[in-house]
Amino acid sequence: MEVSVLRIGHRFVRDDRITTHVALVSRAFGASTVYMTEVDKSIKESIAKVGNIWGGESDFNIEIVQDWKNVIYSWKKNSGKVIHLTMYGINVDDAISEIWKLTKALVIIGAQKVPREVYTLADYNVAIGNQPHSEIGALSIFLDRVFKGEELKKNFRGAKLRIIPNGKGKRVREASDGDIS
């Protein structure tokens, strides 16, 4: 299943670090593209730096868009489904078996209040619990549900460094030809 993320309602400067986390989570947990409006271009640079060292550069994109509605319209035109993450939605665990049937999903996450029409434009309004929390937390758990935890062991192609998981400290090695990358 191909998953992309649309980040809306970003408030310039104030939300920059939150939006950087949104992009990092999207990349780490298996999304293909993040669409964002009006963000500081340093966010794109940070993510490029991460991809350069830790891999998967060609599998993940950030696209800066002028109009988020156009992203939704063109996604729907291309037979993609739209999933809006909101505390008012259906619990993810009640919706996930439907979502697993999709081949292409656009996940919308907002900062603070989201325009009313997002609720009606979305094919699914899905809640990661019905309590207020964080769009970063919501996106993380959503991607984890979609990819069934396999995203946590995903191989990132073309990495320069790889971590050797360790219970007591940091162990890192240079990536080699023997890696599946």
Next chain:
Amino acid sequence: MEVSVLRIGHRFVRDDRITTHVALVSRAFGASTVYMTEVDKSIKESIAKVGNIWGGESDFNIEIVQDWKNVIYSWKKNSGKVIHLTMYGINVDDAISEIWKLTKALVIIGAQKVPREVYTLADYNVAIGNQPHSEIGALSIFLDRVFKGEELKKNFRGAKLRIIPNGKGKRVREASDGDIS
């Protein structure tokens, strides 16, 4: 299992919104207490406001501490285990069966670089995948693993408002005596 969270390395102002998300995620996904150093007091106020409306006020605390090491020492003295979330650790899905055996866990999450000694003070260094991402994302998935998804349907006692999960918009009702609260 009782889980508390220790947030270290918060950089004043710059990290305020990230730390607010840490607190919101901790509350929403079933942690009891968040220990924080040097944060803006508006964070405590935001969380109190959320608890007042959406419930669980008496089940969740934020404690501002002077020295994070003392939190670790006194936690260990009281037979609690310490789990540090880090991209260098053992994959959560390889560690979770051990973690489920614990009765009291303190989860440490850092902002950016974490002092070396955290790795040795921790009983477990656990990775939510071995890629760089977000302490908010890491904490969310960790709590979801610990509480096996049940945290997403948890009842928050004393709520003034409750959401009626809805696929197409917002539905909220006032909490009543019939609620298990």
